Amino acid sequence: MTDKNNYDQVDIYKADTAKVIAEMGMDLSLKMLDQMLLIRHFETRGEQSYQQGKVWGFYHAYIGQEAIQTAITFALGRENNLYATTYRCHALALLLGMSAESGMAELFGKKTGNAGGRGGSMHMYTKNMFGGSGIVGGQWPLGIGLAFSLKYRGIKDEVAVVFGGDGSVPQGTLHESMNLAKLWSLPCIFVVENNRMSMGTQLERTIANPPIAANMAKAYGMKSYTVDGMKITDVYDLFKHIKNEVTETSQPVMVEALCHRFKGHSISDAATYRTKEELEEIKKQDPIPYFTSLLKRYCGFTEEEFEQRSQAQKEVVMKAVKAAEEADFPSTDTLEEGVIIE
Amino acid sequence: MRKITIREAIREALEEEFDRDENVFILGEEVAEYNGAYKITKGMLDKYGPKRVIDTPISEGGFTGLAIGAALTGLRPVVEFMSFNFSFVAFDQIVNNAMKIHYMSGGRFSVPIVFRGPNGAAARVSCQHSHNVEPLYAHLPGCIVVAPSNAYDSKGLLKAAIRNDNPVFFLENEMIYNMVGEVPDYDYTVEIGKAKILEEGIHLTLISYSRMIYYCKEVVEDYKKKGIFIELIDLCTIKPLDVGTIISSVKKTHRAVVVEEGHKFAGVSAEVIAIIQEFCLDYLDAPVKRVCQMETPLPYSPPLEAETIPNIRRIKAAIEEILVGVK
Numbered sequence: 070m071t072d073k074n075n076y077d078q079v080d081i082y083k084a085d086t087a088k089v090i091a092e093m094g095m096d097l098s099l100k101m102l103d104q105m106l107l108i109r110h111f112e113t114r115g116e117q118s119y120q121q122g123k124v125w126g127f128y129h130a131y132i133g134q135e136a137i138q139t140a141i142t143f144a145l146g147r148e149n150n151l152y153a154t155t156y157r158c159h160a161l162a163l164l165l166g167m168s169a170e171s172g173m174a175e176l177f178g179k180k181t182g183n184a185g186g187r188g189g190s191m192h193m194y195t196k197n198m199f200g201g202s203g204i205v206g207g208q209w210p211l212g213i214g215l216a217f218s219l220k221y222r223g224i225k226d227e228v229a230v231v232f233g234g235d236g237s238v239p240q241g242t243l244h245e246s247m248n249l250a251k252l253w254s255l256p257c258i259f260v261v262e263n264n265r266m267s268m269g270t271q272l273e274r275t276i277a278n279p280p281i282a283a284n285m286a287k288a289y290g291m292k293s294y295t296v297d298g299m300k301i302t303d304v305y306d307l308f309k310h311i312k313n314e315v316t317e318t319s320q321p322v323m324v325e326a327l328c329h330r331f332k333g334h335s336i337s338d339a340a341t342y343r344t345k346e347e348l349e350e351i352k353k354q355d356p357i358p359y360f361t362s363l364l365k366r367y368c369g370f371t372e373e374e375f376e377q378r379s380q381a382q383k384e385v386v387m388k389a390v391k392a393a394e395e396a397d398f399p400s401t402d403t404l405e406e407g408v409i410i411e
Numbered sequence: 412m413r414k415i416t417i418r419e420a421i422r423e424a425l426e427e428e429f430d431r432d433e434n435v436f437i438l439g440e441e442v443a444e445y446n447g448a449y450k451i452t453k454g455m456l457d458k459y460g461p462k463r464v465i466d467t468p469i470s471e472g473g474f475t476g477l478a479i480g481a482a483l484t485g486l487r488p489v490v491e492f493m494s495f496n497f498s499f500v501a502f503d504q505i506v507n508n509a510m511k512i513h514y515m516s517g518g519r520f521s522v523p524i525v526f527r528g529p530n531g532a533a534a535r536v537s538c539q540h541s542h543n544v545e546p547l548y549a550h551l552p553g554c555i556v557v558a559p560s561n562a563y564d565s566k567g568l569l570k571a572a573i574r575n576d577n578p579v580f581f582l583e584n585e586m587i588y589n590m591v592g593e594v595p596d597y598d599y600t601v602e603i604g605k606a607k608i609l610e611e612g613i614h615l616t617l618i619s620y621s622r623m624i625y626y627c628k629e630v631v632e633d634y635k636k637k638g639i640f641i642e643l644i645d646l647c648t649i650k651p652l653d654v655g656t657i658i659s660s661v662k663k664t665h666r667a668v669v670v671e672e673g674h675k676f677a678g679v680s681a682e683v684i685a686i687i688q689e690f691c692l693d694y695l696d697a698p699v700k701r702v703c704q705m706e707t708p709l710p711y712s713p714p715l716e717a718e719t720i721p722n723i724r725r726i727k728a729a730i731e732e733i734l735v736g737v738k
Contacts, residue, residue, distance in 0.1 A: 151484065182517070184517035185518070186517075188515045188516060188517065192515045194516045194517075199480065199483050199484075199512075199520065200512065200515075200516070201515075204503055204507050207476070207504065207508060210472060210473050210474075210475065210479070210504055211476050213476075213480065214477040214479060214481040214484075215480045215481075215483070217477055217480065217481050218480065218481045218484040218485075222484075241472060242503075246473050246477075248468065248470065248473065249473045252468065407513065407514050408552045408553055409513075409552075409553065409554075409555070409577050409651075410521055410575075410576040410577050
């Protein structure tokens with residue numbers, strides 16, 4: 070981490086890796102690895118389909134950041150809790166129960182898609198995931214609304230989680246949302262996935278006083294944590310801890326997950342703002358090989374098993390691509406349906 | 412029948428819906444301890460407590476988005492904007508979240524929310540506090556816009572709005588909060604999307620809504636004395652527009668004037684007139700006129716303010732222009 074953004078002055082949350090792996094156990098670990106592989110293959114094939122002219126619009130891949138949302142959703146619980154995120158939303162939807170078929174068909178604009186072809190890449194949903202917000206920072210107030218609802222309805226064992234990138238930190242909506250969340254003691258976890266890039270503008274040109282979580286949370290009397298988002302065990306352990314803290318105190322928390330996206334901001338971004346060498350350096354931190362190496366070290370996991378699992382997820386995605394290709398577009402007769410509930 | 416003010420009618424609607432459904436709550440600036448900037452929510456904090464009558468900081472983007480998030484989970488928030496001018500601070504939340512998520516999610520989620528508060532010019536509050544927001548919001552698909560003119564419709568439409576599963580803009584007007592009207596004791600709602608013929612006539616159709624209805628009524632009475640009978644339509648709902656009522660009336664009278672408190676360009680009257688030309692062209696004996704706020708920000712100085720907002724003189728002048736041939 071570079072000194073110019075003061076990240077050397079902040080405590081980075083570190084877990085006892087061996088202990089976390091032992092707690093997670095092999096079954097859960099493999100489920101998590103499978104999800105990361107599913108996301109990686111989904112994004113890879115999604116982008117490929119885009120290049121082939123079968124997917125359009127904006128495409129924001131989650132490649133490189135898989136550990137964060139995988140760890141968080143598994144640590145908190147995927148069946149309940151309420152989630153909202155940004156336009157970089159494919160991974161979270163997959164983690165919360167969207168099938169690869171449903172997600173891929175949405176990218177292809179087909180009627181079998183997650184939102185019937187109305188939302189596209191940036192707007193995916195599950196029963197407990199409320200988007201997919203296309204406007205940077207637009208999701209922060211929605212997120213505290215989810216937490217407000219939990220509190221209003223007296224649901225005490227769930228939390229609301231709202232994700233945003235470092236690019237959404239300068240938006241007023243985050244500051245308003247943090248103020249309201251603390252003021253009203255809302256069980257909300259603000260997660261800033263800091264990949265250090267607001268599209269193509271580096272952190273030092275967007276944030277006045279980093280580190281983000283440590284300094285901002287203090288201003289609102291909120292607790293904060295900073296974690297290496299490339300290390301799934303650290304994030305998992307942190308969120309097991311935070312879940313208890315937030316449900317017991319009904320106080321909001323801010324978490325900053327330091328990470329890298331391996332791709333451009335969107336598919337049309339050639340990422341000329343960083344060199345090939347820089348990207349190669351970043352890719353050494355790939356969360357999937359990192360997690361795999363831990364499983365090899367502590368659980369006797371083998372490269373052969375990894376290849377088998379990766380292949381299996383790839384096949385799930387290829388099947389989804391095929392199904393999406395074969396599915397029908399929505400009938401234009403349905404265009405005006407669902408604008409207003411009659 | 413008992414008579415109450417529009418202000419009381421709105422409060423009754425809120426309280427009755429609070430009593431009916433515990434998922435209904437209100438939030439906004441000064442709605443609780445201060446009893447409402449315009450006293451709409453007077454006494455409601457004492458009656459329902461701080462869980463359901465919620466004072467917010469001055470943070471429209473934040474609390475509007477919060478309410479939308481809550482609505483996505485099945486709660487039914489009523490967001491009070493102290494003035495609809497302040498809704499602009501929350502414009503992105505309103506437009507991109509409240510109005511889009513139902514369609515954008517393929518119907519998975521709905522946003523049952525009411526945005527309410529005073530709209531339009533009040534008195535001498537100048538350029539930034541006098542907007543008529545109805546054409547801005549009604550322009551976009553995914554919402555309902557209502558703007559009642561009297562106590563009966565205010566109560567019935569607000570109750571219907573709270574029960575509706577869509578984002579509803581409930582536009583009030585500070586200048587008519589104290590207008591008194593008959594309101595029954597029994598539980599009723601007023602159907603959204605239905606205009607009302609307040610006065611039947613044969614010579615001309617005068618179409619308006621909200622505060623401007625009161626000017627129109629005076630105009631109608633004055634012409635009645637001259638033997639000219641004007642049909643007066645109160646749109647009540649701006650979106651969806653009651654096209655049928657407008658068409659039937661204009662086909663009968665062959666002349667129409669639309670009065671809108673807001674600006675002329677791309678306004679509600681422009682939409683109404685487009686509908687009339689589309690469906691009634693062969694029935695028209697004269698061009699359809701509109702009387703709107705002039706194309707200026709709303710100035711502070713009283714004579715300037717009085718001139719930019721539609722007034723009785725300007726409404727009559729528009730009518731005179733197209734009455735040629737009647738009598």
